[in-house]
Amino acid sequence: MPRKPVARDAVLDAFEALLIEVGERAATLDAVAKRAGVSKGGLLYHFPNKEALITALLERLDLLADEDTALMKAAPDGSAAYFIRSSLWADTPMDRAFVAATRLAEVAHEETRRRFAAIQQRWLDVLAEDVGPDVAKAVSYMGDGLYFNAIFEGGQEGGNAGREADVDILLGVLDRLRK
Amino acid sequence: MPRKPVARDAVLDAFEALLIEVGERAATLDAVAKRAGVSKGGLLYHFPNKEALITALLERLDLLADEDTALMKAAPDGSAAYFIRSSLWADTPMDRAFVAATRLAEVAHEETRRRFAAIQQRWLDVLAEDVGPDVAKAVSYMGDGLYFNAIFEGGQEGGNAGREADVDILLGVLDRLRK
DNA sequence: GAAACTATACCGTCTGGACGGTACAGTAAA
DNA sequence: TTTACTGTACCGTCCAGACGGTATAGTTTC
Numbered sequence A, B: 001m002p003r004k005p006v007a008r009d010a011v012l013d014a015f016e017a018l019l020i021e022v023g024e025r026a027a028t029l030d031a032v033a034k035r036a037g038v039s040k041g042g043l044l045y046h047f048p049n050k051e052a053l054i055t056a057l058l059e060r061l062d063l064l065a066d067e068d069t070a071l072m073k074a075a076p077d078g079s080a081a082y083f084i085r086s087s088l089w090a091d092t093p094m095d096r097a098f099v100a101a102t103r104l105a106e107v108a109h110e111e112t113r114r115r116f117a118a119i120q121q122r123w124l125d126v127l128a129e130d131v132g133p134d135v136a137k138a139v140s141y142m143g144d145g146l147y148f149n150a151i152f153e154g155g156q157e158g159g160n161a162g163r164e165a166d167v168d169i170l171l172g173v174l175d176r177l178r179k
Numbered sequence C: 001g002a003a004a005c006t007a008t009a010c011c012g013t014c015t016g017g018a019c020g021g022t023a024c025a026g027t028a029a030a
Numbered sequence D: 001t002t003t004a005c006t007g008t009a010c011c012g013t014c015c016a017g018a019c020g021g022t023a024t025a026g027t028t029t030c
Helices: A006-026 A029-036 A040-046 A050-074 A079-087 A093-106 A110-131 A133-153 A160-178 B006-022 B029-036 B040-046 B050-074 B079-087 B093-106 B110-153 B160-178
Strands: none
Touching (some): A050 A110, A079 A110, A093 A110, A093 B093, A110 A160, A133 B110, A160 B110, A160 B160, B006 B029, B050 B093, B079 B110, B110 B160
16 A cells, blocks of 8 residues: 555644644745645645645534534533633644634635534534523623634733633633523 | 825725725735725825735724723713623724724734734723623623624624624623622 | 556646735826 | 826736656556
């Protein structure tokens, strides 16, 4: 059998990292190839064009979102608490894929926007089972707010420190709403 | 006496509109000029380069944010309720400037990010006076969440219909937290 | 079991177009 | 006459994608 395509994953990881750190504009094919330690030709062998790169990223996102939804449902202290905690940037594969995809949605990439809407809806449904439809909405928007802020920090480690305290505050507010 | 610079505002409005509707990538100088009904030479007469265009947009945002903060403080039913209501996309000058600037922040424009952080902090301070620091955080994140979603709708009229009901729900949740 | 062949996994270079910006000559209103 | 433009021509750079080539691993044929 032929060699294993080691470059493929490296390229996708590099694309994701550049989207998070420097935005869509700077995530050029050259930059992605360089970061992945691959030639541009090698990149284009696996992903014939930039759209293919995006498609692959969205598939990764869908996969991770499915896993995450399952964990959310099974969370011992309820899906709402899990959701708030997981909305904080923690550099997990899910976080990375989500924020990276966000950058594409910002650039008016329609398919990405549709995927986002679908994922959000699924989350909302799970939340509603835990805390009812109204509080679910509130929790959903709080989570979006946390992501909104993560977006502006560009995947840095630093920003978390202050935000972790915010998560505790939000969990406290959630407890008040549970009664 | 000289003529009034009618093109200047038209250019800034066009830049804003393109950022909202098609993202930073597509908001090229040529596209902005065309949309504003101005020649490229005319555009560059007022804004010597793209950075100047961005600077002007951020100044507009700061101005509008100041006005908005004042209205927020004076809101009869409290600044928190005002904040939630105003976080829904309503195509106001403030909404437009905010979402347009968001597109720049996404592209890792540091100055824009700094401005955002400053505006958010001011809002948070005003909210805390109304509902205390903890609920203020929750309300702040809900507002960010609403903006987060507005970002993905690209300034369309349609999305609002569903979201207006959400605002009522969030106001209801806020009332529960006030007690 | 070795040559001949095939498929996969890349590398490096090139091109055409877009984009930011410059330059400048001309025009029209105040 | 100054200010506020229009319009065109042009330059350097960057970028997506095309393309031709190479290396390696497995497969077939004799």
